[in-house]
Amino acid sequence: MANPGKAPGQHFIRSIIDEDVRNGKNGGRVHTRFPPEPNGYLHIGHAKSICLNFGLAREFGGLCNLRFDDTNPTKEEVEYVDSIQEDVRWLGFDWDDRLFYASDYFEPLHAYAVQFIRDGKAYVDSLSPGEIREHRGTLTEPGRESPFRNRSVEENLDLFERMRRGEFKEGEHVLRAKIDMASPNLNMRDPVIYRIMHAPHHRTGDAWCVYPMYDFAHGLSDSLEEITHSLCTLEFEDHRPLYDWFLEQLGVFHPRQIEFARLNLSYTVMSKRKLLELVRGGYVGGWDDPRMPTISGLRRRGYTPASIRSFCERIGVAKKESTVDLSLLEYSVREDLNRIAPRVMAVLRPLKVVIENYPDDRTEELEAVNNPEDPSMGTRTVPFSREIYIERDDFREDPPRKFFRLAPGREVRLRYAYFITCREVVKDETTGEVTELRCTYDPETRGGDAPDGRKVKGTIHWVSARHAVESEVRLYDRLFNRPNPADVPEGEDFKSLLNPDSLETLSACPVEPSLKEAAPGDRYQFERLGYFCVDTRDSEAGRPVFNRTVPLRDSWARIEKAQAGKG
C-alpha cells in the first residue's frame, strides 16, 4: 500500500514473525496491538510503531488492536484519546471493533492481583515511597527486603481490599510482587504492581482508587487480548523478564515481547515532555503547528499519509539507536506529492513586469498542464495580460555565471505564455530598489515555442497582476538549528536551540485565480517553488492561506552556493 509493487525490506521482527508463522506457533495467528498512553499527541515516532504493528498484522493476514494504556488517571485526558484515534485512522489504519483500554481490564487485573496474593507472590507493603527507594538498593548493591514482606495471605488480602475501598491515603500502602530483592535487574526487586490514587479516571470515573502499574497491566492486557507479538521500544528490554514472570506465574496466554529502537529525526525533538513544553510555552501554535513532528502537525503541514507510511517503511526496523536524516522524510513527501499534486503558478516575492508591446485591454487564456506526471489530470487555463508579477529571485541586474533567468537585455520564457526580453529596469530613486521591469514580448512565441527554433535558457513562472488572488503564504523551516537538539550546551535550555526563522509569513502573494476556491487541505505544487497546502485552520471561503509543505529541490541554490564557496 505504501510502496505499491515494492517488496518490503526484511527486518528482524518480520523474520521472527515469519518463522513463528511457519512453525505454526499460535496456530499461525498474528495479532499485534498499538498501545499509546493518552497523555499527549502522537508524533512521527509513533507513526513508526503504528506502521509496524498495523502493517505487520495486515501483511500476515492478522489483526492489530488499538489499546489505550490508561493506567495513570493523573496524566491522561480524553482530548488525547480522541486525537490519537483520528491520527491512526488518518494514517490509513483501522482497528474495526477492537478499540480497547487497559481500564477495560481493571476488574480482571484486580482479580489477578488477588490471585498473586493468595499464591503468596504479592504482598502489601507499608513502607513510605522514600523507604521503598532506600530498600531497593542501587545498581551495584542488592536491595533489602521490606519488613512487611512476609505478612500473611489473610492480612494482605484484607489490606488490599481496604486499599480498594479507599480506606487509605495515597502512599500509605502499595501492592508489590514478591520476586527477588537481590536481582541484578532492578525491575525484579519486588516491583510495585498497584498503588493508591484518589483520582478520577477518564473512563472509570471514581470506581477505583487503586490503579495497576504499567508492568502489571501491560503484559496481562496483551494476554487477555491474546496478542501474539507485543512490540515495544528498547527501554522496555529490561522489563521483559518481569513481563514474562507475571504471565508464567499465572499460566495464562503468553505473548512474545520484542523490542526495537525508537525513531529519532535530525533537527527535531521527539519527547512528549519537550513537545508539551513547546505547546504550553507558546513556542509553537499548538500540537498541530505545522512545524511540529506530531502527526497532526505534519497533516496540517501538508504531508500525506502515504508519504509517512513509505517513510516508515524506508527507515527500517532495528535495535540500533539511530537518528534518521530529515531529508529522507522530505524525500518521501516530495515523491508522493510529485505524483498527485496539481501544478499551479504563484509568486512569493513579487516584482512587477510591464510588457510594453502588449495591449492594455487584452487578456488571453493560456492552456497549462495540471500535472506532467499524470496526463489524466488534464489542463486548465491561466489568464495573461500586460502587467504580470514574477519572482524577485528570477531577475538579476548583474547576473552571475550560469544564471539563466531574467536580466537586462536577456530573453526568457514565461511558462505556458511568451518569450519576453527585459528592456529597462525601473528603480526607486532614493533606495535604489528595483521596483519594476519594462519588457517586450514576442507574439510569435505564444504557448512558449519559437517558430524560428530560437532557444531560451530559462523558464520562469508568473501571475497576471489584474487577475491575481492575493494570498497569505507561510514558509516553514526546521524547528531547530541543531542536528541534535537533545544535545544542549551546558547550562542552556533546549529551547535556546529553536530556529528563529522556522516560520516566515508572506502576505499578499499573487497566486493564479484558479486557486481562489481552493479548499482547506488541498495540496498543490507551486511551480518551481515547492509543495503547498491550504491551511485547515486559518483559511476562509475565497481566501485560502497556504502552508509550504516542503520546497522543491533547488539546484540553482546549490550552484550559487558552490560559486560562493569558490569565492
Add this chain to the structure above:
RNA sequence: UGGGGUGUCGUCAAGUGGUAAGACACGGGCCUUUGGAGCCCGCAUUCGGAGGUUCGAAUCCUCCCACCCCAGCCA
C-alpha cells in the same frame, strides 16, 4: 565498577562461514516549456579494535574499546 542492549558508507540499513544489497545524502552526466520530475554513472578492498579458528570470517572464538537503557507508588 551490577544487569540489559548496540556497534556495517555522511545518515538509515541488508547480510547469520563463501568473498559488502538497497535507500537518502553527496558528486558528475543526459534530458527537460518547472535549474522540478525522470534517466545514467560514481560513491565501504572493508564491516568498533586486537588476536585466534578456517582453504575462506562482517558472520565462529577470545580479549578489549565506545555508546545507550535501568535505582517512578510514570509509561
